[in-house]
Amino acid sequence: MSNKPPLWTKDFISVSASNFFVFTVFYILLVTMPMYALEELGGNATEAGLLTTFFLLSAILIRPIAGQWIEKLGKKKVLISSQIIFLVSSVLYFFPDTLGVMLLLRLFHGIGFGMATTATGAMVADIIPDSRRGEGMGYYVMSTNLAMVIGPFLGLTFMQNFGSSFMFVMCVAIAALGLISGVIIRLAEKKHTARALSIFRVNLHLNELFEFSAIRIAVVGGFFSIVYASLLSFVSVYAEELQIGEAAGYFFVVYAVVLLLSRPFTGRWFDQYGANFIIYPSIILFAAGMLVLSQANTALVFLVAAGMIGVGWGTLFPSFQTIAIQEAPREKKASATATFLSIYDLGIGLGSFIIGWVVTQTSFSVLYLSCAIYVAAGLFIYLGLYGRKAKESKEKQRQMI
Template sequence: MNKEPLWTKDFISVSASNFFLFVAFYFLLVTMPVYALQSLGGSSAQAGLLTTFFLISAIIVRPFAGQWIEKFGKKTVLISSQVIFLGASLLYFFPDTLGMMLAVRFIHGIGFGMATTATGAMVAEIIPGSRRGEGMGYYVMSTNLAMVIGPFLGLTVMQSLGNTAMFAINAAIACLAVTAGLVIHTDEQKQSVPVVSIFQLKFNLRDLFEFSAMPIALVGGFFSIIYASLLSFVSVYAEELHIGGVASYFFVVYAVVLLMSRPFTGRWFDRYGAHAIVYPSILMFAAGMFVLSQTETALVFLVAAGMIGLGWGTLFPSFQTIAIQEAPPKKKALATATFLSIYDLGIGAGSFIIGWAVTGMSFSTLYLSCSAYVAAGLAVYFLLQGRREQKNRQTI
């Protein structure tokens, strides 16, 4: 039996568009706090608001983006959002106060939230049903690679070429995202919809969130709290261990392990189901956090990175695949928006909670606690999602 094709032009294009969107996101994630402190005269707390404003606007717009996709189509929403994303990228040259920069970040987040919702809905349609786990794994890997390339490129450009070059390259990356989006083909029938209907949105909860995706979205949000601890503090932990020189390689190793494991984990998801992937991945994630908490050398630090990459790097695309599979065909865009909104809430909450917790304990104790938290996720997954899947299998 021949496999349905996965690596089509449209799959590559939507993955590339997603990749450039997230490269731009991570590019600025690590540089904007430094820019706020050094060039805008902000405090550490104010610098943190630059990320908060971006994520808040992305979270707010995603449920509405799901409605716009149903009304206007995926391609229309994608290109419109990427134009907003590119326009906001060009605005970074002008603010000379923190307040003006917060406004730019808010607009930028709107474009990002809409665009990532649209690409998620598009890829769910493009991937063959028989290869959904494998395809989603490769698609999400574009985000993981961006997480490595974006921060490295951003800090290198800022330190070597300055702020003007940093904003110019960020705009160029946004242009690449638009270019990749333009070549994606969709089979949607174009229909004439009045522009005023953009603002005629439904505010019923069932129109803002896809409730079939809510259980797995809550599971994803539960784990993303711990992922936030890695994004925010793993480099600080490395400095505390006097191995700061290898901190930048943490996510490189993370990505390499993902690249090596992705051909197998995605296929196993399609062949054996979610349980066969999710439970071992949670255990691997917990074990990786435990090893991280006990590390004293650069080698063990990087071994932990690989274990976490295999664990969380496999869980995230698996959860997103489940969210899409659970939703009715016309609600897959809204399911994607629901999953990503709750995931982002977990990242935002995690950054605050972990930042507060680390003031009262060492990083070693923090990551040891995180390991126990992740292990408890076995029960969270079983209660919220695992039992439902078992019942579904029994009725088949």
């Protein structure tokens, strides 16, 4: 008989489902809004790109504030409030008829997204047993990975076959499922008695906006997320250039399947052997996957790269988020989650801009080869910012046993 505390509780499943539904809407709109802006709002390519930039910008800015609201009001209230904002925003997509109004809506929608992802991240940190932190965070983050596969597929299918109105209806339905999943979570929290006016008083001191214990590992995550942005933005375009466009739709499917198969082992090994045991091999595998991708000339090689990247980067992201949460005091775990995700999203935003510029200067093959070298250099970034500390902590634990 196992003495492990249970992981797959109703609350863990509910918070993971809530996260999945929010990210599914995010990815549906991520792949379809530029197309919608060009075809139905009369925008150009630069203006279409701003729809994503505005959304992520408001999410990044609201997260540190959402961390303070969580400490004043509690996680459940912030989650439900954020999902109401997210649902109302989804309903409003039927109305803008100019790009300017749509940009304002994207700002509003990003606020709900930033609050919701901060709240769910903080909630799951409380729900997962400490002894299964790495394993549990791995499964939780997998809800995001699955949304990354399903969201773009649904978005493009809805848009191409049924039109934008049907796509917006489905976004409303999925956002509603996210709200329902959030409502049924039963999280034991201390009673919060913050007065109405104090909720809107935001402490802009850096110590209140950011959890400094999470910054080192957040910078590491942001460093690698720049490369991840190159996959989100351009891997399908690269496939078209290689004349294997039919394989593009399967890239993230293979990514998710391989990740799903590896997750039971990688999360458990993180808990058992420590961060370094998992992170160093994952960085090497991520770099190798980018190298294989840069040399791809057939659909098979392209999808082999997807599998390698799925295990490599798919293991790194939840490991980094787990470290951010572990390093923070219990009362600061919401701020740690907000800090980590803000810097991670900043990396995605910067990456989209930087990679877009690099693509205009060179070929996709050279781009992904450069990304492989960049990821490999990340070994030293991780070693300098956290790897040595993790090794010393593990040695101290051994001496105490």
